Amino acid sequence: MAMRLKGRGIRCVRGGRDIFSGIDFDVAQGTALAVTGRNGAGKTSLLRIIAGLLPAADGTITLDGGGDELTIAEQAHYLGHRDALKPSLSVIENLLFFRDFPGGTPADPQASLEAVGLGAIGHLPAAYLSAGQRRRLSIARLLVLRRPLWLLDEPTAALDAAGQKAFAGLMRDHLAQGGLIVAATHGPLGIDAQELRIGDNMSDPATPPEAGNAADRPA
Amino acid sequence: MTALAALFRRDIRIALRIGGGALVGMLFFLTVVVLMPFAIGPDLATLKRLGPAILWIGAMLASLLTLDRLFMGDSEDGSLDLLIMSRVPLELTCATKALAHWLAAGVPLVVITPALGLLLNLDLSTSLAVALTLLAGTPALTFTGMIGAALAVTLHRGGLLLAVVVIPLSIPVLIFGVAASQAAITGPVPFGAPFTILCALTLASLVIGPFAAAASLRQRMD
Numbered sequence: 001m002a003m004r005l006k007g008r009g010i011r012c013v014r015g016g017r018d019i020f021s022g023i024d025f026d027v028a029q030g031t032a033l034a035v036t037g038r039n040g041a042g043k044t045s046l047l048r049i050i051a052g053l054l055p056a057a058d059g060t061i062t063l064d065g066g067g068d069e070l071t072i073a074e075q076a077h078y079l080g081h082r083d084a085l086k087p088s089l090s091v092i093e094n095l096l097f098f099r100d101f102p103g104g105t106p107a108d109p110q111a112s113l114e115a116v117g118l119g120a121i122g123h124l125p126a127a128y129l130s131a132g133q134r135r136r137l138s139i140a141r142l143l144v145l146r147r148p149l150w151l152l153d154e155p156t157a158a159l160d161a162a163g164q165k166a167f168a169g170l171m172r173d174h175l176a177q178g179g180l181i182v183a184a185t186h187g188p189l190g191i192d193a194q195e196l197r198i199g200d201n202m203s204d205p206a207t208p209p210e211a212g213n214a215a216d217r218p219a
Numbered sequence: 220m221t222a223l224a225a226l227f228r229r230d231i232r233i234a235l236r237i238g239g240g241a242l243v244g245m246l247f248f249l250t251v252v253v254l255m256p257f258a259i260g261p262d263l264a265t266l267k268r269l270g271p272a273i274l275w276i277g278a279m280l281a282s283l284l285t286l287d288r289l290f291m292g293d294s295e296d297g298s299l300d301l302l303i304m305s306r307v308p309l310e311l312t313c314a315t316k317a318l319a320h321w322l323a324a325g326v327p328l329v330v331i332t333p334a335l336g337l338l339l340n341l342d343l344s345t346s347l348a349v350a351l352t353l354l355a356g357t358p359a360l361t362f363t364g365m366i367g368a369a370l371a372v373t374l375h376r377g378g379l380l381l382a383v384v385v386i387p388l389s390i391p392v393l394i395f396g397v398a399a400s401q402a403a404i405t406g407p408v409p410f411g412a413p414f415t416i417l418c419a420l421t422l423a424s425l426v427i428g429p430f431a432a433a434a435s436l437r438q439r440m441d
Contacts, residue, residue, distance in 0.1 A: 053300050053439075073304040082297030088236040089229065100225035103306030 003029040003065040003148055005050075005072075005180055010059035012045045019045055020198050021058070025182075029065070032171065032181035032193035041199025043184035044081070047151045050182060051078045066148065074103065076149040077142045081157075083134045084141075087127035091118060091137055094126050098141045105146035112143035115170065117163070131158040139167060142174075150174060152183040156190075164190060222307045223315045230316055233292075234323035240288045241323045244281040248328050251277035252335040263340045270339035271349050271400030277335075278328045278353050279360060279393055285324045286364040287371060287381050289316060290436070294372040299436070309436060314429040317365045325357040348403035348410070352417060356396040359421040362428030363388040369432035373439045392420055 004026065011021035019042035027033045035043045048054040050061055052073035063072045085094050092109060099106050113119045116136040121129075129137065135158045142150055150171075156164045168190030171181055175191070183189055234241045255273050256266055293299040302312055329350050336346025367384035374380065398413035 051300070051304060053303065070306065074306045076304065078300060078304060080297050080300060082295075084296055084298040084301050086229070086233055086292075086296070086298070088233055093229070093232070097225050097229045098301070101222045101229075101305055101307065102301060103222060 003063065003178070003180060005061070005063050005149060005182070007050070007061045008059055010046070010049060010061065011057040012042055012049060012054070013057040014042075014045060023059070023196070023198060025196050027180050027182060029178050029180060030175050032175060032183065032189065032191055034189055034193040034195050035182065035184045036186070036195055036197050037199040043198065044153050046198065047078070047080075047153050047182065047184055051076055051151050053078070063149065072149065075147050076151050077145075077147050079138055079142065079150070079152045079155055081153055083138050085126045085129075085134055085137060088125060090123050090125055091129070092122035094137065095122075095140055095144055099144040102145060102147075107144050107146060109144050112140045113137075115143055115166075116140045117166065132160055132163060135159055136163060139170065143170065148179050150179060150181045150183075152181065152185075154185060155183055156185070156187060222305065223311060226302075226307075226312065226315050227319050230319035231323055234288075234319070240285040241327060244285045244324045245327045245331060247284050248277045248281040248331065249335065251280065252338055256338065266340045270336065270341045270345070271352075271404070272397050273339060274332055274335060274349050275353070275356075275393055275397050275400065278332070278357065279389055281328055282325055282357060282360045283364065283382065283385060283389075285320070286361070286368050286385065289320050289365055289368040290372045290432075291368070294439075299372070299439075303436065303439075309433040310429045313365060313369070313432040313436070314425075317361050317428060317432075320365075321358050321361040325361055326354075328357060329353045345400075345404050349400045352396045352399045352403075352414065355414065355418050355421055356392050359392045359417075359424040360389055362421075362424040363392075365428045366431040366435065369435040373435050392417065395420065 007023060007025045010023040012019040023046065025033055035046055037043055045054060049056045050072060052071060061072060063075060066072070066075050089097075091113070095109050095113065099109055110119065110122070113122055116139050118133060118136055118140065126134070126137065139155070156167060159167060171189070171191050175181065181193070183193070252273060259265060259269065290299065293302060303309060305312065332350040332353055333343065333346040336343075336349060341349070364385045366388070367381045370384055371381045395413045395417040398408070399410060399417055402408050402410045402413055
């Protein structure tokens with residue numbers, strides 16, 4: 001049975017404020033969904049709701065055709081803003097933990113490091129990595145353990161042009177192997193994806209409208 | 220099982236490497252015990268009478284000092300999200316983290332206790348008795364403290380909340396730990412009675428701590 005991620009009528013309330021409501025989406029096996037919207041529209045919140053890290057105020061999310069005994073979170077990789085890397089551990093030690101602990105189908109760690117261009121520095125403590133290299137190591141986390149659903153929050157932030165291109169290739173491979181991707185993004189992802197734009201229809205007094213004149217507002 | 224072993228290895232490595240917390244608690248314990256004779260004065264009999272209590276309070280504060288590392292680091296760098304998304308039940312994750320924390324931060328306190336006992340004019344058998352009570356009691360400090368550590372990251376409040384929540388939970392451990400130590404020196408109650416209660420407190424905390432901490436972490440909303 002083909003996998004399909006379905007969200008119906010999802011509503012998110014944070015700090016007593018409606019962020020978004022009535023969000024519907026359908027992601028079929030082998031396809032990607034790009035979540036777009038202005039800053040504060042709730043892109044990250046939507047990803048965290050799918051990942052089970054934030055409760056939805058309303059609505060349901062189901063993953064059809066996945067493992068029956070597993071929650072969506074247990075079949076998903078979440079690539080957030082924070083890298084989840086321990087500076088005192090080496091690159092390979094960081095990666096091996098994320099192969100052995102979360103649960104899924106493990107893959108070869110060295111091959112995963114080489115796929116993101118970090119093959120030569122596996123022994124280095126993660127403290128010495130640059131922002132781009134940290135992001136590459138986080139991406140290697142998606143490769144070293146196979147899980148069908150990738151939840152990516154601004155995945156190409158901090159990556160250079162070559163890194164973005166390589167990452168688009170990795171996402172294409174994942175989709176070709178029957179994976180699903182939900183990515184929050186501002187820029188182009190580099191792969192074919194249906195777009196889900198959120199946050200446009202919500203009136204939001206806390207932030208000025210995009211075309212508004214900021215100078216007229218009291219500081 | 221490999222998953223838990225991987226978590227255990229990771230936490231131990233982080234604690235023992237540079238920037239980890241294993242030595243901080245030991246150093247603090249040493250400082251408290253070394254300073255105490257200067258404050259109390261050179262009366263050997265008084266020191267000997269207060270010795271077990273000083274060692275216990277020092278060990279308790281030292282273990283409280285390092286407790287916030289239990290979840291704070293993982294919460295700040297985003298690892299906690301991934302720990303929650305694992306197929307390993309969160310209760311087992313918490314229990315494993317607490318065990319690794321106790322081995323890295325609690326056991327060293329027990330090991331240096333006989334040496335610190337010398338500074339307080341305790342004879343070797345008394346020091347060993349205190350070390351034994353600490354060996355039985357410090358797991359309870361870690362596992363009940365874990366509840367406070369989990370609440371602190373859930374509610375985004377750091378050390379203050381931790382101290383306020385954890386210290387009341389630690390008082391029974393302190394009472395029976397010191398009582399067992401005193402019983403080993405002077406009596407009048409036999410060593411076994413308070414020591415057995417201390418062990419019971421530890422066993423209860425081993426069961427309650429992981430479930431309470433996991434329940435707290437699941438409520439995290441950020």
